[in-house]
Amino acid sequence: MIIEFRCDREQPRLWMCREKLRVNDQDIPVQIAWTTTPEPRPAGLDMLFELERIVLRKGKAGGADGLKALPERPRAGDPDVVIDFTSAERDPDCAARLYLRPRFNGSTGEHAALAAVLAGDLPVIEIVNERDGSVMDRGHPSAEIAAGLSGGLETVIARTLSMLPPILSGAPRLVPQLAAPAISSAPRNPAPFVVRGVATSIAKEIYRLCCYAPHWHIGWRYAENADVWRTGDLSGPAWNVLGDPGNHFYADPVPVKWQGRTFVFFEDLDHRVGKGIVSAIEFDGEGPVGTVMPVLEEPWHLSYPFLIEDNGELWMIPESTAHRDVPLYKCIRFPDKWERHSTLLSGLELADVTITQHNGLHYMFGAWRDGTGGYSDTLAIYYADRLLGPWQPHAANPILMDRATARPAGNFVTIDGKLWRPVQDCSNGYGAALGLAEVLELSPTTYKQAVRRLLRPGPLWSGRKLHTLNRCGQLEVIDGSRVQPKTTAFLASLRSSDRSSQWNWHSAPAKPIARRLH
Structure with a gap:
């Protein structure tokens, strides 16, 4: 099996460097196809993520961190499975037997995941079979470790990746019925969200100094x-x-x-x-x-x-x-x-x-x-x-x-x-x-x-x-x-x-x- 991640070349993230997925107790190599999409990119997002990395994560790297250069990885051949993380149109010439696309509150691409986090919650994640529109699995992640906007995005992607192996294994999926919250499509400025998150983090540190x-x-x-x-x-x-x-x-x-x-x-x-x-x-x-x-x-x-x-x-x-x-x-x-x-x-x-x-x-x-x-x-x-x-x-x-x-x-x-x-x-x-x-x-x-x-x-x-x-x-x-x-x-x-x-x-x-x- 050859698995291909389709990712936006304008928004490369550390999580995209993942080289394998474990399916049926076997490590399956992952190759990347870089795609350019018209998806809007909030101004100053990388700078805000860097602020969160320093203040909220004490300098630790995270899956949402940006990459300065695209990882170069040789292609193994035509993919059997494509997982498309972008909002771009599906390639009509793609012959993969399975074409999956994650959706976040019903929309595709990183922008949709960020919009949900900016609205104050993590999104309902759906893995959709683009061939027939069927929902292969659905989930709503918890946010215990989702610190800030970058932490929210990292948690959403981490849980999206954990949903893929059971689908690819061929095991039966018991798809739950989960209602996605209605979120305005109007773009939000991430700066106030990040500033509030940093201020909240500082307030929590002060609280922990005074209280158990x-x-x-x-x-x-x-x-x-x-x-x-x-x-x-x-x-x-x-x-x-x-x-x-x-x-x-x-x-x-x-x-x-x-x-x-x-x-x-x-x-x-x-x-x-x-x-x-x-x-x-x-x-x-x-x-x-x-x-x-x-x-x-x-x-x-x-x-x-x-x-x-x-x-x-x-x-x-x-x-x-x-x-x-x-x-x-x-x-x-x-x-x-x-x-x-x-x-x-x-x-x-x-x-x-x-x-x-x-x-x-x-x-x-x-x-x-x-x-x-x-x-x-x-x-x-x-x-x-x-x-x-x-x-x-x-x-x-x-x-x-x-x-x-x-x-x-x-x-x-x-x-x-x-x-x-x-x-x-x-x-x-x-x-x-x-x-x-x-x-x-x-x-x-x-x-x-x-x-x-x-x-x-x-x-x-x-x-x-x-x-x-x-x-x-x-x-x-x-x-x-x-x-x-x-x-x-x-x-x-x-x-x-x-x-x-x-x-x-x-x-x-x-x-x-x-x-x-x-």
């Missing part, structure tokens, strides 16, 4: 029959907040009852070192008792401690994307001794792994990333006959790219015979809201879901975020974020040190300082 950011905290309550899955919102008994020492945040709560005791496991991140471990605290039917205890630590970051019972044993799968694997830990002594048992999947980034059983199979859901682009927009599914595997990829992996419905947000639940999953809605930023999605189809070759409810922070749950939902019996847990000044955290630690000479930074008083948010 982000600072997540855990909410809990005994919901009885008024839990989120029944009400579809956050109403019911008031939410309490699990106290923390201020210089640690707590997130991703997962409750479990084992050997007659109930514990909530969660990510415990020390702001001072920027690395998370798994900690836990016991609940007694009225609230947390005792102190927070560390239960699992590795040299790399851990979070989202998914728990599952299988064959009379308790197992944990903490998120381990920094180590590029999906590990399985066995509980040796509950709750504080865990032993790494095996590796379920290796050589990949799969965040917030969540497993359910359906029609006799185990299904593993996770937010997949191929090393570029956002962390929360792409869903991958794997399946196995048993928890220990072997795990096989879903026929349509990656299943979908949609920042509003891809990333897991907690355990599956079954209600009236229907399977549901909470999902992170990152449309307005990472962890900004939480959706309740009904699973309509699930097999090794199919998947379909529909979000029925959307939960956002508000009067019932103060804070700026909401991205995890779990339950064990009557105990229901969520999480959120708040502003945490560093001076407040320091004073809190001093007060705690005065109260107890046995204090350690993983300990947090439970009932006495649990606060209600109204």
